[in-house]
Structures are given as structure tokens and as C-alpha cells.
Amino acid sequence: MAKHQFKSESKRLLDLMINSIYTHKEIFLREIISNASDAIDKLSFIALTDDKLGMTREDFKINIHADKDARTLTITDNGIGMDKDDLENNLGTIASSGSYKFKQEMEQKPDDIDIIGQFGVGFYSAFMVAKNITVNTKKYGSDTAYCWQSSGADGFTIEETQKDGIGTEIILEMKDNTDDENYDEFLEQYRIQSLIKKYSDYIRYPIIMDMTKSRVKEETKDSEKPEYEDYTEEETLNSMIPIWQRPKKDVTQEEYDRFYSEKFFAMDKPIRTIVTSVEGVVTYKALLFIPSSTPYDYYTKEYKKGLQLYSSGVLITENCEELVPEHFRFVKGIVDTADLSLNISREMLQHDRHLLTIAQNLEKKVKNELTSMLNNDREDYEKFFKAFGRQLKYGVVSDYGMHKEALQDLLLFYSSTEKKPVTLAEYVERMKEDQKFIYFATGENAAAIDALPQTELLRSKGYEILYCTEDVDEFTLQTLSSYKEKTFCSATNDDLGIENEEETEENKQTSDALLTFVKETLGDKVAEVTASKKLVSHPVCLTAKGGISFEMEKYFNSVQPDSGMKAQRVLELNMNHSAVKTMQSLIETDIDKAKKYAEVLYAQALLIAGLPLENPSEYTDLVCSLI
Numbered sequence: 216m217a218k219h220q221f222k223s224e225s226k227r228l229l230d231l232m233i234n235s236i237y238t239h240k241e242i243f244l245r246e247i248i249s250n251a252s253d254a255i256d257k258l259s260f261i262a263l264t265d266d267k268l269g270m271t272r273e274d275f276k277i278n279i280h281a282d283k284d285a286r287t288l289t290i291t292d293n294g295i296g297m298d299k300d301d302l303e304n305n306l307g308t309i310a311s312s313g314s315y316k317f318k319q320e321m322e323q324k325p326d327d328i329d330i331i332g333q334f335g336v337g338f339y340s341a342f343m344v345a346k347n348i349t350v351n352t353k354k355y356g357s358d359t360a361y362c363w364q365s366s367g368a369d370g371f372t373i374e375e376t377q378k379d380g381i382g383t384e385i386i387l388e389m390k391d392n393t394d395d396e397n398y399d400e401f402l403e404q405y406r407i408q409s410l411i412k413k414y415s416d417y418i419r420y421p422i423i424m425d426m427t428k429s430r431v432k433e434e435t436k437d438s439e440k441p442e443y444e445d446y447t448e449e450e451t452l453n454s455m456i457p458i459w460q461r462p463k464k465d466v467t468q469e470e471y472d473r474f475y476s477e478k479f480f481a482m483d484k485p486i487r488t489i490v491t492s493v494e495g496v497v498t499y500k501a502l503l504f505i506p507s508s509t510p511y512d513y514y515t516k517e518y519k520k521g522l523q524l525y526s527s528g529v530l531i532t533e534n535c536e537e538l539v540p541e542h543f544r545f546v547k548g549i550v551d552t553a554d555l556s557l558n559i560s561r562e563m564l565q566h567d568r569h570l571l572t573i574a575q576n577l578e579k580k581v582k583n584e585l586t587s588m589l590n591n592d593r594e595d596y597e598k599f600f601k602a603f604g605r606q607l608k609y610g611v612v613s614d615y616g617m618h619k620e621a622l623q624d625l626l627l628f629y630s631s632t633e634k635k636p637v638t639l640a641e642y643v644e645r646m647k648e649d650q651k652f653i654y655f656a657t658g659e660n661a662a663a664i665d666a667l668p669q670t671e672l673l674r675s676k677g678y679e680i681l682y683c684t685e686d687v688d689e690f691t692l693q694t695l696s697s698y699k700e701k702t703f704c705s706a707t708n709d710d711l712g713i714e715n716e717e718e719t720e721e722n723k724q725t726s727d728a729l730l731t732f733v734k735e736t737l738g739d740k741v742a743e744v745t746a747s748k749k750l751v752s753h754p755v756c757l758t759a760k761g762g763i764s765f766e767m768e769k770y771f772n773s774v775q776p777d778s779g780m781k782a783q784r785v786l787e788l789n790m791n792h793s794a795v796k797t798m799q800s801l802i803e804t805d806i807d808k809a810k811k812y813a814e815v816l817y818a819q820a821l822l823i824a825g826l827p828l829e830n831p832s833e834y835t836d837l838v839c840s841l842i
């Protein structure tokens with residue numbers, strides 16, 4: 216029998232498939248099944264008008280049969296089938312769609328074997344697992360059936376054969392196992408079952424396979440030692456109608472919850488489920504979930520953001536990153552659109568206009584859902600924010616603050632007056648008439664910030680303070696810089712903008728002398744010593760000068776201990792405090808003691824700021840010497 220040669224451009228692709236080292240060889244099944252489904256689509260369309268065909272929608276199916284002895288996997292459909300010309304044109308050449316684009320891409324990047332998985336590479340992908348492929352097929356309207364056979368690059372044969380009924384049967388003879396590859400796995404019923412679930416669950420026709428199962432023998436049912444027997448049962452492997460294709464009113468929240476946990480291996484329940492269906496310039500359906508708790512790997516490299524992308528029920532990619540912005544990377548879900556072909560590459564996805572539009576729409580949807588949760592169900596929102604608030608704050612800081620407008624109203628900070636998380640809008644609404652700034656203070660936790668001397672004056676004036684207890688908080692507010700034209704002001708670092716009574720000239724002279732004395736005593740430990748405008752009952756506090764705050768210093772030193780990042784320390788003295796006054800009078804009478812006072816007060820300021828003492832034992836000696 217004459218061997219037909221593959222067209223030259225197909226040959227290279229075939230070589231690639233045959234020698235593929237690609238790890239996701241499993242996609243071959245998705246491709247074969249998709250072809251079968253397309254073929255059935257075509258015939259079922261004809262069946263609508265051709266009564267002679269005698270087929271209704273219920274008759275269409277795809278059958279899978281694995282024969283472990285013969286090492287063959289057979290996929291049968293009762294779709295439109297192929298005649299001789301079709302076989303030559305469709306299976307002998309790279310088809311116009313996926314395979315061709317794949318080949319082009321491959322020529323540009325011959326080493327990037329990974330791109331196979333991004334394509335609908337079609338029929339040829341079967342050569343990744345099969346050494347021999349036989350296609351028996353009979354086309355609608357034809358009396359003759361044909362058998363197409365190929366073992367790869369050396370060409371294919373076509374001959375007449377006998378076949379009942381219209382449709383196509385594809386027999387894959389598996390490659391021999393090697394040390395690295397086990398092709399027998401594709402003959403295991405559970406492996407096949409899981410591949411169908413993964414890639415072809417929503418194919419609209421039943422995918423049927425005989426499953427071998429085990430049961431107790433009837434006659435031993437009541438005995439002490441029941442015996443088991445194998446039996447086979449036909450099973451439909453795919454669920455056919457995706458949950459997102461069903462109208463929202465027909466699906467219960469329990470069903471959505473179950474889908475969420477099965478599909479995304481989630482332990483929690485979604486705090487919100489978003490169902491959306493859009494028809495117009497782009498047509499798509501989306502089912503999105505906002506989780507209620509942080510996945511354990513969320514803040515690690517392992518966590519992959521993205522939505523599952525389907526094209527008419529067929530999975531294209533499990534993590535289409537382009538569909539969700541980084542700041543909403545916690546969103547899980549799926550998008551199904553008929554506007555994409557199966558054959559789209561990852562690079563094409565990135566630039567696909569439809570996809571961009573979908574992504575923009577979904578971002579708005581998620582934002583609206585969060586806003587409505589914030590306004591209408593504060594308890595849920597606080598729970599959500601506990602899990603993902605940090606992500607939103609990172610979102611403000613990232614990309615040079617590009618998304619700050621979009622995200623600022625979703626932020627919560629703990630409030631000193633309300634004793635609970637509040638929004639910036641709520642803060643501004645409550646601001647006192649004479650209050651210039653939105654005040655915030657940074658520290659380990661709320662109790663530590665409460666104890667900060669710097670916040671005392673603010674509290675005595677009744678001003679609300681936002682507490683920054685997470686490392687990203689301060690960066691977030693710095694990036695925002697202002698909200699509704701009110702500037703943020705750090706209680707620990709900035710001038711609070713609150714005027715104290717004017718000092719007399721005489722007072723100023725004595726205080727200047729004291730400040731100079733303390734600075735000289737402490738030397739390089741501090742950058743500056745100033746008379747404080749913030750302190751009320753505390754004698755001293757430490758503030759940071761320049762761009763780096765103490766919290767930043769702590770943060771950078773924790774992520775990179777040798778970063779050498781150090782905030783410039785400014786020691787502020789409360790000139791009205793008795794301890795400071797005593798120190799002042801000691802300068803005249805006992806200068807050594809006055810110096811000790813300066814050291815002790817500085818150490819206290821460090822402790823209150825949550826910074827380590829440079830030398831703790833020296834400090835205790837010093838205190839003892841004064842007792």
C-alpha cells in the first residue's frame with residue numbers, strides 16, 4: 216500500500232510531538248475529545264434538518280475504551296466522520312488553526328517546549344503518547360469507511376475498511392514505557408477519569424467508559440467473610456453542564472460552596488460568590504469567589520493567582536493570570552467565553568483584547584462586591600479584611616501607587632477613639648473642626664501605641680489616631696500621602712501641627728543650654744535633641760528624622776539583618792516635666808549626675824519606642840547608681 220507523506224511543515228511538528236519531553240503529555244486526551252465533540256456538533260446540526268439520519272441529541276456520545284493487554288486507548292464518537300479527502304487534508308496537513316500557529320511559534324522559539332501546553336495542538340499531540348495511531352471513520356452521507364494509519368514521521372496510509380455507523384474511532388497504541396516515562400498510566404481507568412474531569416468535564420456530550428468496580432458477591436453477602444468480585448458498569452465521566460452555565464436562581468449556595476472547595480481545593484467557604492453573565496462586544500460567563508480566609512500558602516511563591524479560563528466548556532488554562540489584577544489575587548473562579556479559540560497561546564492571551572475587557576469588567580465587579588460588603592455587612596467585611604487587607608495595602612503601594620485611588624476606600628485601620636477598624640472616609644467625617652491632619656501612629660500592637668508618649672497630646676485634644684501595626688501600613692499611608700485633601704501625619708515622626716504657647720526669650724535660652732548639654736552627653740547616639748511640642752505627662756520621646764521611620768528600620772532589619780538601615784534618632788524633651796527640670800538644675804550642682812540622667816532618659820525613650828537598648832547591663836548599672 217502506498218504511503219502518503221506528511222506535508223513538510225507537518226513533519227517538523229510531528230517530530231516535535233514524537234520526541235516531546237513536555238511534561239503535560241496528558242493534554243492529548245483533551246485534544247482528541249475536543250475534536251470528537253466538534254465532530255458531533257457538526258452532525259447534530261445536520262440532524263436538526265435531516266430526519267433520515269434518525270438521531271436526536273440524546274444519541275450523541277463519546278466512548279472511551281482502554282485495553283491494557285493490547286496497550287490501546289480507543290476514543291469513539293458518532294459525529295460527522297471523515298471521508299478520504301478529509302483524512303488526507305485534515306490529518307495529513309497541519310490544520311489551519313491551532314497546529315499551524317503552534318508551529319509558527321515553535322519556529323520562533325524552538326527551545327521553549329513548554330508552549331505545547333498553551334495550545335490546542337490538536338490531533339498530532341496524540342503522538343506524544345502513541346507510537347501508532349489508527350483512525351477508522353465513516354462520513355455522514357458516504358457509504359465507504361476508511362482506515363487511516365500512521366506511526367509518525369514516515370507518513371500515513373489510507374485504505375477502505377468496514378465500519379458500522381457514522382463517526383470516528385481513534386485507536387492509540389501507547390508508546391513503550393521507558394525509564395523516565397510510563398505510558399501505561401493513560402490506560403488506567405482512574406487516570407482517564409481524572410483527566411476527563413480536569414479538562415473535559417463540560418463537554419456537552421456524555422463521555423462514557425466501562426469502569427471496572429468491585430462488589431461483595433451476592434451469595435457471600437451474609438457470611439462472616441464476604442467475597443468480592445469485579446464487575447463492569449458504564450459510567451458517564453463528565454458532568455456536561457457547568458455550574459456557571461446554569462442560571463443563578465437554579466443553583467443553591469451549597470452547590471456553589473461545594474464547587475468552590477472541589478475545584479480549588481479550598482478549606483474555607485467563600486465569603487462572597489459572584490455570578491456574572493455578559494453578552495455584547497464580549498460574551499462571557501464568570502463565576503468568582505472571594506475566600507473567607509487566607510490560604511496557608513497565600514503570601515508565598517507557591518500561591519498562583521489567576522482564574523480558570525474555558526472556551527465553550529473546554530479548559531484552556533488553569534491559571535490565567537491576566538484575568539485578575541495583583542491586588543485582587545485572592546479571587547478564585549472561572550471565566551468561560553466563546554470569543555477565544557482553543558488554540559490561543561499564552562502570549563496571545565496576554566494581548567487579547569477580549570480578555571483585557573473581561574479582566575477590566577471583573578475587576579470592577581470584585582470592587583463593587585467588596586464595597587457593598589463594606590457598606591452592608593461590616594462583620595463579613597472585617598473578616599475579609601483580616602484575611603486579605605494586607606493584600607489591598609500592598610496593592611496601594613505597588614506599581615508606584617497606580618491603584619491607590621481604586622483601593623483607598625477599601626482600607627481599614629484600627630481607630631484610637633472607636634476601638635475598632637475604620638475607613639478613611641469615616642475618619643475624615645469625624646475630624647475636629649480645627650484638626651489639620653489625619654493622624655496615625657506606628658507600633659507593634661494597639662497597646663504599645665496607646666503607651667506612646669507622642670500620642671498623648673493628640674488624645675488629650677480628642678483627635679482620632681489610626682494605628683499602624685502591620686509592616687506595610689506606614690508605606691501604604693506614605694503612598695496615599697493624603698485622603699480627601701487631608702494630609703497624613705505621623706504622630707511618631709512629624710510635626711503635629713499643634714501650636715503650643717510661645718516661649719519667652721529667657722526660657723528659650725535656658726532650654727537651648729539644656730538641649731546642647733544633652734546632645735553633647737549622648738554624642739552620636741542621637742542626631743538631634745529638641746524641646747517637644749507633643750509631650751504631656753511623659754518626660755521624653757524619640758522621633759525619627761528623615762525618610763526612614765523606626766518601624767521601617769525594624770522591618771528592613773528583620774528582612775535583611777545587615778541592611779544597616781537606621782532611622783535618625785531625635786530625642787524630644789518635655790521641658791515642663793519634673794525629671795527634665797531636675798536634670799537641668801543638676802547641671803549646676805552635680806554635672807556627672809546630670810549626665811547619668813540624660814543617659815537614663817534616652818534609654819527610656821528607646822524602650823518606649825520599642826527599640827533595643829544598646830547595652831542593657833550598662834543601663835541597669837546606671838539606674839542602680841542613681842537609686
Ligand code: ADP
Nearest residue numbers: 250251254296305310312313314337338339383
Ligand atoms: P483542529 O482541531 O485545531 O482543527 P486537529 O489537528 O485537532 O486540528 O484536527 C484537524 C482536523 O481533523 C479537524 O479540524 C477536523 O476537521 C478533523 N478531525 C479530527 N478529529 C476528528 C473527528 N473525531 N471527527 C471528525 N473530524 C475530525
